Amino acid sequence: MDDDNQIHVPPSFMAVYTDTRGRLTDKADTVRTRYELCEDLAGHLVEHAQTLYHVQAPSETEILQRIHAGLCTAESGVSVAEATWVVTRLAELLAWQCPLLMAPQPVPVDEVPRQEPVGLGASGR
DSSP states (O other): OOSSOOOOOOHHHHGGGBOTTSOBSSOHHHHHHHHHHHHHHHHHHHHHHHHHHHHTOOOHHHHHHHHHHHHTSGGGSSOHHHHHHHHHHHHHHHTOOOOOOOOOOOOOGGGSOOOOOTTOOTTOO
């Protein structure tokens, strides 16, 4: 990432997009854009985490693990590796110790609750 852009992507984030041979797995611009998104997300989560800590009073570890679990969902817009980086950065910003962050295990298809389609009556129309 040796171009003229002034945004410095830290090695910890570069590792998210680096293969075992030390080469980027995506374009430098993409990595930089993803870094900016993840850094902003970590910053925005600071107040949320502090509020959870003072209102619900769970442990710092539990708060970070819950946020990580939420970010590991497909709907979050970040990958599991990015989610782990975001929560690690969040812990750093809060001066909290970061727990071991494990990606949630996928739920087997036969255990996913089925939902009936909305708006279909008994006739199925």
